[in-house]
Amino acid sequence: MEFTLPQSGIFAQGTRAHYFLEFDLRPGVTATVALASFLRLQAPDVSAGGVNLVLAFGADAWREAAPSMAPASLAPFPGVQGPDGHRAPATQHDAWIWISGSTPDITWDHARAAVGAVSEVAVLANEQPGFLYHDGRDETGFIDGTANPPVRRAADVALVPLGTPGEAGSHVLAMRWVHDLDAFHRLSIHEQERVFGRTKLDSVELSHGEKPPDAHIARVELDVEGEELEIFRRSVPYGTIQESGLYFVAFSADPSRFQRMLARMFGLDGVRDRLTDFSTPASGAYYFAPSINALRALASPEQD
Numbered sequence: 001m002e003f004t005l006p007q008s009g010i011f012a013q014g015t016r017a018h019y020f021l022e023f024d025l026r027p028g029v030t031a032t033v034a035l036a037s038f039l040r041l042q043a044p045d046v047s048a049g050g051v052n053l054v055l056a057f058g059a060d061a062w063r064e065a066a067p068s069m070a071p072a073s074l075a076p077f078p079g080v081q082g083p084d085g086h087r088a089p090a091t092q093h094d095a096w097i098w099i100s101g102s103t104p105d106i107t108w109d110h111a112r113a114a115v116g117a118v119s120e121v122a123v124l125a126n127e128q129p130g131f132l133y134h135d136g137r138d139e140t141g142f143i144d145g146t147a148n149p150p151v152r153r154a155a156d157v158a159l160v161p162l163g164t165p166g167e168a169g170s171h172v173l174a175m176r177w178v179h180d181l182d183a184f185h186r187l188s189i190h191e192q193e194r195v196f197g198r199t200k201l202d203s204v205e206l207s208h209g210e211k212p213p214d215a216h217i218a219r220v221e222l223d224v225e226g227e228e229l230e231i232f233r234r235s236v237p238y239g240t241i242q243e244s245g246l247y248f249v250a251f252s253a254d255p256s257r258f259q260r261m262l263a264r265m266f267g268l269d270g271v272r273d274r275l276t277d278f279s280t281p282a283s284g285a286y287y288f289a290p291s292i293n294a295l296r297a298l299a300s301p302e303q304d
């Protein structure tokens, strides 16, 4: 019996160093040819050495190369335009790679090797190193990930259900948020806690009465007909002293959850997430991280 396996890097824990790469396919290169080159990154000469590597592709490239393995809902990121001018821009590219490992030298080596390995078919459009900040905190000082589904449940949240096109693949939202830490830190701790809806030191959820309707977690908690619609977040902090923030990464069985959360964050229903007063997205894209089986089928079509 053959199992359908997701890319394990999506769930890998314990890595402190991260590197995100986005690519545009070179003009004139078909998606099929380009993806064949990306699939070589699975080979040990590039991906060995204690790193996790997650490969994902934009809707157009994946649908062109593997139409039968593309979920119907897969589409480029449309961006979000809030009613008061706050917005999340769409900066869609064709491919995305997430490299995570123990130290920045190792992830940098692998990022550099990956860019070289696909250079004939794709141009690097964006690169972003990221790091674990203290005990898994965002640079605001708040713990990020408290209400994330635990790994034992994460596959149900993150993977396209078996028996549907794209099975065991995962929809990815990647966004670079730029923080205004000076403005945030001018708030009292009490006010900062009201921005997120959790306490700062130990991430305890504020009570119903204390949590403002525009608190971040009040905006992104999706309850649809009594069922909580979750996503699996893998964001990491990044940056220099001059510009820093959160490289937001999340995986979902279904991209409409991302769109609904962002719509609520940007106030399309009348209440804007207060976090957007202190952080602004500079990029945003949707990708699809196919199952290992789908990647293998594409890498050696004759065996399919």
Ligand code: HEM
Pocket: 138, 142, 143, 144, 145, 146, 147, 148, 175, 177, 196, 198, 203, 216, 217, 220, 221, 231, 246, 248, 258, 261, 262, 275, 279, 280
């Ligand atoms: C500047 C960008 C962001 C920062 C700094 C941030 C930070 C946080 C923090 C500190 C928490 C509370 C602890 C936790 O449960 O992890 C949280 C929760 C959460 N965030 Fe964000 N976040 C950001 C953007 C986003 C975006 C863009 C989405 C969705 C598209 C999102 C979805 C969620 C969800 C689903 C939760 C859990 C809510 C719950 O059920 O309690 N976040 N975030």
